[in-house]
Amino acid sequence: MAASAAAEPLRVALTFDDSLKDHLLIAAPMLEERGWRGTFSIVTDWVGKDDSHLTWDDVRELVNRGHEIATHTKSHQNLVSLLQKGQEAEVRRELLESTDRIAAETGFAPRFMVSPFGRKNETTARLCRECGLRQAEVPRHNFGSNNCDRAAAVVEDLRKKGVERADILHHGVSAADHGGWCSFADRESFRRHLDALAELERKGEIVVTDYDGMASSCALKSQVWPRHGVLSLSFDDANFGQWEAALPLFAKYDARTTFFVIGTNRLDFMRKALAAGHEIGIHGLNHRDAPATGSERDENWFWKVDIAPQLAALGEAGIPVRSYAYPNCRRTDRTDALFFSHGIPRVRGLGAPFPPSPNPHDPKGEKLDKWRPVATADGFFLPAADFLRARLVPNVIMGENYHTDIEDIMRAIARAGERGEALFIVSHGISPDAKGISMKTEWLERMLSAANGLGVLVRGIR
Ligand SMILES: [Zn+2]
Ligand SMILES: [Zn+2]
The missing domain is CATH 3.20.20.370 (Glycoside hydrolase/deacetylase)
Structure with missing residues (x-):
């Protein structure tokens, strides 16, 4: 343990994909109690589509409360498949239209693109740059009911490997199952998962930040600032x-x-x-x-x-x-x-x-x-x-x-x-x-x- 105590803490972003209503109702308040902000990856076509998804008022609320918004594209297509079919213009549209919509609705221009299904490559990275975005490249670890008590073990493993930054990913965080993605069985297991992360942060093993914080040298401070200038x-x-x-x-x-x-x-x-x-x-x-x-x-x-x-x-x-x-x-x-x-x-x-x-x-x-x-x-x-x-x-x-x-x-x-x-x-x-x-x-x-x-x-x- 001596070696890992001396090492830099692992910087983690807590991310929430697919524009789910749970993210505002359950996840955001629990993060705020702990002084953290989350990164919410928004599929713009899914905003307001039914009761289990966020509305634009909800997304604005997340922005106003200091959370980070990333684009998860317009319609959640597999961007690499689109490129294989020669549809580069369609990929550009997925990036630009979602970014513009989020900026117009919330006043916050997303800086990062979180690729649907984790499918990305050099070309999607270049298209992101051309659209004023950065492709999120940090390895993602999805948490849900099957591994809700595994956060400490996952962090220990990453630090042993010398990994410096990681994305702790979530989809649903309550009992409801959203489209087959692994959700937490109930909000109590989600709370235990966050408590385990808070304990790791207290021990200096991780720092909870967001994508912007992971990318800049001010990661250690970004969590306590309500809003960047x-x-x-x-x-x-x-x-x-x-x-x-x-x-x-x-x-x-x-x-x-x-x-x-x-x-x-x-x-x-x-x-x-x-x-x-x-x-x-x-x-x-x-x-x-x-x-x-x-x-x-x-x-x-x-x-x-x-x-x-x-x-x-x-x-x-x-x-x-x-x-x-x-x-x-x-x-x-x-x-x-x-x-x-x-x-x-x-x-x-x-x-x-x-x-x-x-x-x-x-x-x-x-x-x-x-x-x-x-x-x-x-x-x-x-x-x-x-x-x-x-x-x-x-x-x-x-x-x-x-x-x-x-x-x-x-x-x-x-x-x-x-x-x-x-x-x-x-x-x-x-x-x-x-x-x-x-x-x-x-x-x-x-x-x-x-x-x-x-x-x-x-x-x-x-
Ligand atoms: Zn997704
Ligand atoms: Zn001039």
Whole structure:
């Protein structure tokens, strides 16, 4: 036992598959009593299908109580079989439609895909990345009436083998049998199973976290935090070489961003960024100023010359686009409506309803008196729960021309973590000696490292 006592605890996620009503009524309160949160894997077509399944109100309730939601796809098909039949587009649909539905219904974008029947491979992993998801890869151990007193033995076995992370999986947790999956015989045996896990945690043999906690270095803390904050990062224009050079830095901290690209030339970079889990947004074919162009000609003309050709080229290349960043942040309600009506659900810009930027563009230092700390500029923070609901999001710009005070930015990230808020930051290039409107690599690394330590998720605009 001496050897195992010295070893790191096994990190476990307690997962609940197939959108069952028991999960809210029985499992969630029992987890909460013990200070844990669960990972609930939702099949979106099954939500609300009958009394034994969760409704969307129930799923929202789980989110609001701090639990993690994963997608278990739209209709619970065997994804590997679909691929064998050449139906890659169908797999993509299973992933994207379920993710979008969960995000739209709950405001929480699932970050992990738990594959139905455990059937997955390299191709399903790649499709997940292209849809902004990670495929859950941790080995799963299903518990039910046939092994309800085996948790301690299973954990001991895993630790002997040197396993670091495991998924403790459940389906039904009461007497009802749900579609042939092994359920617990009654809720008392489920309670005994959780008590055994709590004892293992007390002895330091396991740490109960969730998928996000297993994936990040903050696993030991994640269980006591009701809600993570979000740092939404995006980078604009056409700084492809610098962005490509920064991809390993983002990967090091499991951070993702949105690259808002001008033009259609660097499809190779866009594919590479997508494969690494980032998002591609559009910034116009020629970076035209949307309101000015709209008043000179009309908005349809602006759409036709600057947006439609870029969207068409990216669409043809299979690059999904869900957001637009306004050049120079200039927008109006009318231009917002133009994007929404053409199926781009999210835009990033400034102007009412947002307060004046805390960091005015000021290359000569003339407006220094207007500068105020980002960390106290309430209008640039949203409750994290609204992160995905907002169709229009603001941004703080970083770069020497904007008088970036990195200590202030660090305080702003800490605030997002403490209060469970989303903070939106944008810059342009990324390089060690960045001047003007670009991000210094050293700043970026400090931000990513702090966010990682605080449990603040770093994501793009989506
Ligand atoms: Zn399932
Ligand atoms: Zn720009």
